[in-house]
Amino acid sequence: MIGKFTRLTALAGVTFGLTGCFQPLYAPNLGANSPVLGNVQVDPMPGHVGHQLKAELDFQLNNGKVPEKPLYRLVANPRGAQGAVVVDSISTRPQVMSYALSANYTLTSIKDGKVITTGTAQVQASFDRNLQRFATVRAIRDVEIRASTQLAEQIRNRIMPAVVNLQD
DSSP states (O other): OHHHHHHHHHHHHHHHHHGGGOOOTTOGGGSTTOSSTTOEEEOOOSHHHHHHHHHHHHHHHHTTSOOSSOSEEEEEEEEEEEEEEEEOTTTOOEEEEEEEEEEEEEEEETTTOOEEEEEEEEEEEEEEOOSSHHHHHHHHHHHHHHHHHHHHHHHHHHHHHHHHHHHO
16 A cells, blocks of 8 residues: 555656756747747748748747747748549549648748758648539639648647747
């Protein structure tokens, strides 16, 4: 009985002792009024997907505003590709398509030009291909927007810990 109680007490002590060592991504200092947000300048990107990705990154990193005095510069190069997932065996036309979007990104300090973090993020989304051409065009546009939003979330989640560590 004493051995079990001692183990539980030791486990509780270690657990409570380590609680201050970790900071969750959605911690209070990363909220809408955080000094970390609003300091990232997102460079323009070419094409429709680039425009969507930049707009979403601006929204997620800067609350939709252009930073007045940015501390960091984010450069991303998005690339998208389509592929058939399900093909109609009679007409041999693709019915369900997959859209893969990836981006290489680099976050640098504007003050000294030092690279803070770099990486590649990628997402996949699917859409239905229709016999009506304009329905398919709209489905492609919708999947590009959806994939851009997901990719922006991934990039934000990857660069925020680096930015928070620099702020400490």
